[in-house]
Structures are given as C-alpha cells and as structure tokens.
Amino acid sequence: MLALVLKEGGYSGRATGPAIKDAGDYLRLAELPVPVAGAGQVVIRLRMASVNPSDLHFIKGEYGQPRIKGAPAGFEGCGDVVQAGAGAEKLLGLRVAFVVSKGGSGAWAEYAMTDAATCIPLREDISDADGAAQIVNPLTAMAMVDLAAKDGEAFVISAATSQLGKLMIGLARDQGLKAIALVRRAGALAGLEALGAAAVLDITAPDFADRFAKASRAMKPRVFLDAVADQSAEQVFAAMPNGARWICYGNMGAAPPMLSQIGQLIFMDKKIEGFWLTRWMQNTAPAQQKEVISRVQARFADGRWKTDISARIPLAKGVPDLASATGLTDGKVLILG
Amino acid sequence: MLALVLKEGGYSGRATGPAIKDAGDYLRLAELPVPVAGAGQVVIRLRMASVNPSDLHFIKGEYGQPRIKGAPAGFEGCGDVVQAGAGAEKLLGLRVAFVVSKGGSGAWAEYAMTDAATCIPLREDISDADGAAQIVNPLTAMAMVDLAAKDGEAFVISAATSQLGKLMIGLARDQGLKAIALVRRAGALAGLEALGAAAVLDITAPDFADRFAKASRAMKPRVFLDAVADQSAEQVFAAMPNGARWICYGNMGAAPPMLSQIGQLIFMDKKIEGFWLTRWMQNTAPAQQKEVISRVQARFADGRWKTDISARIPLAKGVPDLASATGLTDGKVLILG
Numbered sequence: 001m002l003a004l005v006l007k008e009g010g011y012s013g014r015a016t017g018p019a020i021k022d023a024g025d026y027l028r029l030a031e032l033p034v035p036v037a038g039a040g041q042v043v044i045r046l047r048m049a050s051v052n053p054s055d056l057h058f059i060k061g062e063y064g065q066p067r068i069k070g071a072p073a074g075f076e077g078c079g080d081v082v083q084a085g086a087g088a089e090k091l092l093g094l095r096v097a098f099v100v101s102k103g104g105s106g107a108w109a110e111y112a113m114t115d116a117a118t119c120i121p122l123r124e125d126i127s128d129a130d131g132a133a134q135i136v137n138p139l140t141a142m143a144m145v146d147l148a149a150k151d152g153e154a155f156v157i158s159a160a161t162s163q164l165g166k167l168m169i170g171l172a173r174d175q176g177l178k179a180i181a182l183v184r185r186a187g188a189l190a191g192l193e194a195l196g197a198a199a200v201l202d203i204t205a206p207d208f209a210d211r212f213a214k215a216s217r218a219m220k221p222r223v224f225l226d227a228v229a230d231q232s233a234e235q236v237f238a239a240m241p242n243g244a245r246w247i248c249y250g251n252m253g254a255a256p257p258m259l260s261q262i263g264q265l266i267f268m269d270k271k272i273e274g275f276w277l278t279r280w281m282q283n284t285a286p287a288q289q290k291e292v293i294s295r296v297q298a299r300f301a302d303g304r305w306k307t308d309i310s311a312r313i314p315l316a317k318g319v320p321d322l323a324s325a326t327g328l329t330d331g332k333v334l335i336l337g
Numbered sequence: 338m339l340a341l342v343l344k345e346g347g348y349s350g351r352a353t354g355p356a357i358k359d360a361g362d363y364l365r366l367a368e369l370p371v372p373v374a375g376a377g378q379v380v381i382r383l384r385m386a387s388v389n390p391s392d393l394h395f396i397k398g399e400y401g402q403p404r405i406k407g408a409p410a411g412f413e414g415c416g417d418v419v420q421a422g423a424g425a426e427k428l429l430g431l432r433v434a435f436v437v438s439k440g441g442s443g444a445w446a447e448y449a450m451t452d453a454a455t456c457i458p459l460r461e462d463i464s465d466a467d468g469a470a471q472i473v474n475p476l477t478a479m480a481m482v483d484l485a486a487k488d489g490e491a492f493v494i495s496a497a498t499s500q501l502g503k504l505m506i507g508l509a510r511d512q513g514l515k516a517i518a519l520v521r522r523a524g525a526l527a528g529l530e531a532l533g534a535a536a537v538l539d540i541t542a543p544d545f546a547d548r549f550a551k552a553s554r555a556m557k558p559r560v561f562l563d564a565v566a567d568q569s570a571e572q573v574f575a576a577m578p579n580g581a582r583w584i585c586y587g588n589m590g591a592a593p594p595m596l597s598q599i600g601q602l603i604f605m606d607k608k609i610e611g612f613w614l615t616r617w618m619q620n621t622a623p624a625q626q627k628e629v630i631s632r633v634q635a636r637f638a639d640g641r642w643k644t645d646i647s648a649r650i651p652l653a654k655g656v657p658d659l660a661s662a663t664g665l666t667d668g669k670v671l672i673l674g
Contacts, residue, residue, distance in 0.1 A: 015600060064604025229599040251599040258595045262566040262588040263352060265611030267401025272609040274602030 003109030004318045004335075005030045009069035012061030017252050018053040023322035026059040027073060027108075029315075035105040035113035037085040042116050044098055046337025048132035048312075049077030049107040051326060053162075053227075053250060064276060065102075072106030075099055078122060078131035079112065079337060088116035095122045097134035108318060108335050120293055125301040133163070133307045133332055136277060138296040139289075141167035143280045144225050144249065145175070151245065154178035154198065154219035156236060159227040159252060161188045163332050167305055168225065169195045174304065178219050180212075182236065203232055213239050225275070228253045234260060242268045249275040307332055340446030341655045341672075342367045346406035349398030354589050355390040360659035363396040364410060364445075366652075372442040372450035374422040379453050381435055383674025385469035385649075386414030386444040388663060390499075390564075390587060401613065402439075409443030412436055415459060415468035416449065416674060425453035432459050434471035445655060445672050457630055462638045470500070470644045470669055473614060475633040476626075478504035480617045481562050481586065482514070488582065491515035491535065491556035493573060496564040496589060498525045500669050504642055505562065506532045511641065515556050517549075519573065540569055550576050562612070565590045571597060579605045586612040644669055 004027045020026065037043045052075065057063040059073050076099050084092045096119040100106055105113040122131045145168055148155035153176070157165055160181035172179035173196025181197040183189065184204055192200045199215045201208060215221075216239055224246045226233045230253025237246040238261045264270045281289065299305040310331025313321045318335055325333045341364045357363065374380045389412065394400040396410050413436050421429045433456040437443055442450040459468045482505050485492035490513070494502050497518035509516035510533025518534040520526065521541055529537045536552045538545060552558075553576055561583045563570045567590025574583040575598045601607045618626065636642040647668025650658045655672055662670045 062600070064600065229596075248599055248602050251603070253599075256596050256599060259566075259593050259609075262585055262590075262593060262611075263399070263401065265585050265609065266588070266613045267611070269611065269613075269616060271611075272596075272602065274599075274604070274606065274608075276603045276606075279606060 001032055001034050001110035002315050003030055003032050003072040003106070004028070004074070004315065005032070005070050005072050006059060006067045007069070008061060008067060010061065010066045014060070015062055015251060016060065017254065018056035020056055020060065020323050020326060024319050027319055027322070029319055030070070032072070032109070034111045037083045037088070037113060039086040040088055040116055041085045041104070041113055042081045042088050042091050042119060043083035044077070044079040044096065044112045044114070045082045046077055046079040046107060046110055046112055047095070047128045048337060049074045049335040050133040050136070051322070051333040051335060052076060052136050053252070054136065056326060064278070072109040072112070074106040074108030074112070074335070076133065076136045077107035077112060077337070078128055078134065081119070082111070084116070091116055091119055091121070095131070096120055097122055097131045099135050108315065110315065110337055123297055123301055126297060129309055129334060130300045130307050132334055134296065134300065137164045137167055138299075138305065139280070139292060140164060140249065140275075140277045141171055142292045142296060143277065144168065144247070144275055145171045145177070147247070147275070148223040148225060149175065149177055151222040152220060154180060154221040155223040155225060156180045156182065156221045156240070157225045158182045158203075158233055158236070159250070160192055160197070160200070161330060162227065163308065164227070166192070166195055166308075169197045170305060172196065178221075180215055180219060180221055209235070209239070212236060216240055223247060225249065229257060230255060231257045233257060237270070237272075238264065240270070244268070244270045246270070246272045247275050248272070309334060312336055338369055338371050338447035339652050340367055340369050340409040340443070341365070341411070341652065342369070342407050342409050343396060343404045344406070345398060345404060347398065347403045351397070352399055352588060353397065354591065355393040357393055357397065357660050357663060361656050364656055364659070366656055367407070369409070369446070371448045374420040374425070374450060376423040377425055377453055378422045378441070378450055379418045379425050379428050379456060380420035381414070381416040381433065381449045381451070382419045383414055383416040383444065383447055383449055384432070384465045385674060386411045386672040387470040387473070388659070388670040388672060389413060389473050390589070391473065393663060401615070409446040409449070411443040411445030411449070411672070413470065413473045414444035414449060414674070415465055415471065418456070419448070421453070428453055428456055428458070432468070433457055434459055434468045436472050445652065447652065447674055460634055460638055463634060466646055466671060467637045467644050469671055471633065471637065474501045474504055475636075475642065476617070476629060477501060477586065477612075477614045478508055479629045479633060480614065481505065481584070481612055482508045482512070484584070484612070485560040485562060486512065486514055488559040489557060491517060491558040492560040492562060493517045493519065493558045493577070494562045495519045495540075495570055495573070496587070497529055497534070497537070498667060499564065500645065501564070503529070503532055503645075506534045507642060509533065515558075517552055517556065517558055546572070546576070549573060553577055560584060562586065566594060567592060568594045570594060574607070574609075575601065577607070581605070581607045583607070583609045584612050585609070646671060649673055
C-alpha cells in the first residue's frame with residue numbers, strides 16, 4: 001500500500017509550532033505491506049484522512065508521543081473496515097470514523113489499523129469529509145465547552161477562526177453560552193459574529209486591551225481555551241477576573257510567554273493548566289463518551305456543524321502539496337485514500 | 338498609642354519582592370487614638386507582633402489587599418484582650434494569637450483591633466515569641482503540607498531556609514513524607530538535613546539540574562510549594578514528573594519566569610496555581626480550622642516546632658531598624674508592643 005511515512009523517530013526536542021515549510025523534511029511516500037489486525041483491532045481501507053494541527057506537531061517531533069521512523073503518519077480519518085481481529089467482527093464492512101490508537105498504523109495510508117474501540121460507525125447522512133474529521137476536533141470542542149460551562153456562562157477562545165474554534169462558537173451559541181472569540185485579522189470578525197460568538201475581538205488591533213477589558217468586565221469569563229500560549233495570551237489571562245483558568249490545548253505561539261502576574265495566581269486564585277483529548281478519553285467513562293459522540297453525529301447530520309474543506313490532497317501528492325495546503329486559512333485539509 | 342503607620346494607600350502597581358532598603362519609605366511612627374471594638378471585635382494590647390514576608394509585600398503596596406494611608410501596618414501578633422465588643426466578651430483578659438481582619442487595626446501598634454473569630458487563646462506553655470508567629474506561617478505550613486500529602490509522599494519546597502520552610506520540613510518528617518528542600522547556599526544543607534528533609538539541594542550549584550533530576554526520578558514529587566516563582570523555579574517544575582503541580586505562595590524572585598514547556602501542561606497534565614492563607618481560611622470549615630490550630634499549638638508546646646528569632650525591635654525603633662533586621666537570614670523579626 002501507499003503511505004506517507006515518518007522520516008525520523010522520537011522527539012525533535014524543539015517546540016516550533018505546527019507550521020511546516022516542506023513536508024518532505026518530515027515525510028516520504030513509501031510502499032508498505034498492508035497491516036494485519038490483531039485481537040480487538042481493525043484494518044480500515046481509507047476514504048479520507050484529516051490533517052489536524054496535532055498531526056503537524058507530531059510529524060515534526062513536537063507532540064506528546066514519540067514518532068516511529070518508517071511508520072505511516074496521520075491520527076484521524078474515515079474508511080471501510082476490511083479486516084477485523086477477534087472480538088471486533090461486528091465492525092467488518094462498516095464505514096467508520098477512527099483515530100489511530102497506540103500500536104496501530106497511521107491514517108495517511110491506503111490502509112490504517114487501530115483498536116476497534118476507537119472506531120465510530122458513521123450514520124449514512126454523514127459525508128466522508130465530515131466523517132474524516134468526526135473525532136479529534138468535535139470531541140475536543142464538546143469536551144472543552146463542557147469544561148467551560150461548568151465555570152460560568154462566558155469563556156474566551158483564541159485562534160477562533162480554526163475549525164475547532166468555529167465548532168466551539170456554534171456549540172456555545174446553541175447552549176446559551178457566551179463565546180468571546182479572539183482572532184488575528186479584522187476580516188474574520190463578521191464571519192464569527194454570524195456563527196454566534198458573543199464578541200469577536202482582533203487581538204492585533206491597537207485598542208484590543210481596552211476592548212477585551214470591557215468584554216471581560218461585562219461577561220466575566222472564567223475559562224480561556226487557548227491554542228496559542230504566547231505573550232498576548234498571557235495578557236488576556238491577566239485581564240480576566242478572579243478564579244480565571246488558562247487552559248492551553250495548543251502551542252501555536254512563536255515564542256513562550258512570560259508569567260507577568262504571579263500575584264494573580266496567589267491572590268486571585270487563577271490557574272494555568274492544559275487539555276489533551278487523549279487524556280480526556282482515558283479519564284471519561286465509555287458511556288459518557290458514547291453520549292458525546294452521538295451529540296457530535298447529530299450536529300453534523302442536521303447541518304449545525306460542518307467541516308469547511310480548504311484542500312483535498314491525494315495520498316501520492318502529500319509530500320509536495322501538504323505544506324502549501326496547510327498554509328491556507330479557514331478550512332481543513334483532507335488526504336484522500 | 339504609638340503605631341507604625343502606612344505612608345501610602347492602595348497598590349504600588351509594582352512587584353519587586355519583599356526586600357526593603359529603608360522602612361521609612363513606607364512607614365512612619367505616629368501617635369493615634371486607641372481603636373474601639375465594635376460588635377464581634379476585640380482590642381488587644383500588643384505583646385509582640387511578627388514580621389512576615391506578606392507584611393513587607395503589603396507595606397510596599399504589592400500584596401493582595403490595598404493599603405490604607407495612615408493606618409497601622411502588621412498582620413499578626415499576640416497580646417492581651419483589653420476590650421471586647423458584643424458577642425466577644427468571653428475573650429476579655431485572655432492572651433491570644435491573632436491576625437488582623439478586614440476592617441481591623443494593624444498589629445504594629447500598642448493596640449490592635451480584629452474580629453474575635455481570628456483570635457486563638459494561647460496555652461500557657463506557648464511563649465509570647467511563639468504566640469506572635471502562631472497563625473500565618475504555621476497554618477500555611479499545615480495547609481500546604483496537607484495539600485501536598487494528597488498528591489503523593491514526596492514534595493518540593495523552595496526557599497527552604499525560611500521559617501515556613503523549616504516548619505514544613507519538620508511536619509513532613511513527622512508525617513513520613515519526603516520533603517525535597519531547595520536552598521541558595523551550601524551552608525544551609527546540613528541544618529535542613531538535620532531537621533528531616535529527605536534531600537537538600539543547592540539551586541546555585543553547577544550540578545543542581547542533574548541532582549534534582551535524580552531526586553525527582555527517585556522520589557517522584559508531584560507538588561512544588563514555591564515562594565520564589567522565577568526562572569529557576571520554572572526549571573524545577575519542568576523537571577518534575579507527569580501530573581506535577583507548581584503551587585506558588587510567594588513571589589520572591591527577582592524576575593518573572595518564562596513558561597518554556599507549554600507542552601507539559603497539555604501532555605503531562607501539569608498545572609500552575611497559587612496558595613493564599615486568606616483563601617484557605619475562607620474555604621475551610623471552622624471545625625477543620627480549629628483542628629489544625631490545635632495541632633499547631635501542640636507542636637509549639639512540646640518543642641517539635643519553635644520560632645527562631647533573629648531580631649526584636651521596639652515599636653519606637655521600627656522605622657530605623659526594620660530594614661536591616663529583615664535582611665538577616667535564618668530567623669523571624671518581632672516587633673515589641
């Protein structure tokens with residue numbers, strides 16, 4: 001089978017963010033044997049795989065798990081189950097969304113392998129494109145908005161034009177929550193307001209600090225869901241009220257932040273923490289995960305959520321085309337199996 | 338009455354740490370009327386007041402509550418109750434340890450005023466010197482070690498030669514916990530080992546990083562009780578295992594830290610937070626506070642804890658003598674009423 005495989009193993013030891021200049025620095029196209037499903041595993045003939053920021057962090061060696069040299073990259077996709085190991089037979093022939101579990105074989109390949117437990121059979125009314133991005137972003141959005149909702153009715157999100165940002169804004173609107181969306185260009189304001197953000201603020205605007213302080217005083221957000229983690233994010237956190245939680249789930253910032261307000265941790269009960277979907281899955285009971293997943297599918301099926309696609313790249317063109325495609329804003333890149 | 342009163346009100350807007358060059362920059366000696374106790378309040382004829390780092394942060398306008406210009410400074414002391422408002426009569430004539438509550442009148446004065454609820458009648462076998470430092474440091478030590486004990490048997494403390502550090506080391510030893518004590522001079526190692534620290538490491542030594550990494554691997558501390566919050570503290574936190582919590586309770590560092598390892602928040606479930614005794618008191622049930630206070634008195638009474646005194650300053654000499662006295666290491670400064 002054809003696959004985009006990792007050129008290096010382990011970690012790079014760097015933290016340079018998800019941007020890539022040339023996918024050929026990290027990946028090469030290779031011909032590999034089709035994987036074989038063990039007990040509890042399935043092999044999936046890929047329809048489409050998604051390209052998430054976590055994939056880009058991973059191929060660069062900057063993610064929370066080590067690379068395996070020569071193994072296919074890609075964490076998430078959808079396709080048809082063509083092989084099922086012992087105990088996984090009921091998935092055979094089904095179209096599923098999946099993420100690649102530990103010990104599996106990556107999604108950026110004609111065939112992927114993963115634990116049956118990570119597979120979600122797809123309703124017919126879900127497109128392949130939506131199916132390929134059904135787990136990582138949607139579950140992250142659901143889990144993080146649930147987290148924010150426990151701490152008040154308003155919360156702040158950075159990098160709000162991301163697919164994940166848009167999912168969270170729609171979710172907040174439908175749950176009667178106020179999402180304060182931070183963006184980096186004035187052109188993005190109207191679109192996110194239309195999606196239902198309570199406020200959209202351009203963090204690069206000269207009057208951003210005043211505008212954010214005003215919104216923070218009015219809506220009292222206690223949770224900051226942040227994908228950037230740079231100095232501007234630290235300033236946002238510093239302007240939030242007593243008890244604020246800065247929850248980092250990404251590290252897209254060009255440089256790490258300095259903690260200018262240690263006193264706020266002490267006197268204002270502020271906290272800095274992280275969110276990782278993998279840990280959420282480990283710590284969340286299967287029944288609750290199923291409930292969240294059925295809410296996810298219902299939202300895609302009836303159109304409340306959709307995946308905006310900015311590029312579709314055939315597997316064979318992944319190395320030359322991936323870098324420029326991931327440079328586009330406002331949509332997800334899919335790899336076609 | 339004589340009192341050391343604040344020269345400025347409100348906050349300074351700076352964060353320069355607890356060191357002072359000249360107490361006259363912040364305090365002046367004044368003659369004030371003796372305060373009058375309202376309902377639920379008492380007036381205390383001061384025996385001795387303590388000088389805590391929080392007092393120094395406060396007089397500089399860098400603490401979690403605003404200064405009141407012309408009001409006496411000083412958060413903690415011991416003395417005799419000479420006036421009691423309605424409902425507080427049972428304290429009249431008793432020798433008590435106290436902290437000054439909101440709306441009270443500071444401890445660096447011949448007479449202090451506070452809520453009766455903050456007063457702890459002192460057992461006869463507690464000296465005035467121990468009584469003057471009976472609440473802030475001992476309760477902080479008890480509360481923070483209890484917090485650490487919930488997260489494993491080992492924890493790290495910075496600025497471990499402080500009075501608070503020594504209290505925590507003794508407490509850890511008696512509870513079978515391993516305190517990894519960080520100090521800034523080789524001369525402090527033996528003393529803290531004798532007190533019962535599981536390891537004492539000089540953070541300024543060239544091989545500190547290796548030694549700490551080794552201790553961290555061996556003992557797996559999950560909690561870092563930190564009074565410094567500078568870059569070296571950040572490096573300690575970065576070298577701690579999965580799930581580590583960096584709990585800042587002081588801000589003695591010369592410069593704020595940069596967060597070099599955002600990925601650890603995400604992938605290793607690390608957290609950064611703060612501890613403030615005032616919040617602990619607000620959030621802890623009175624019965625539980627009483628239990629902790631009786632453990633504190635028992636430890637002072639039988640000698641497991643004692644307050645090392647480095648200087649005793651008469652109230653009238655506070656302005657000229659305070660700065661040099663607080664520059665001494667290894668002991669608490671007391672102000673005599």
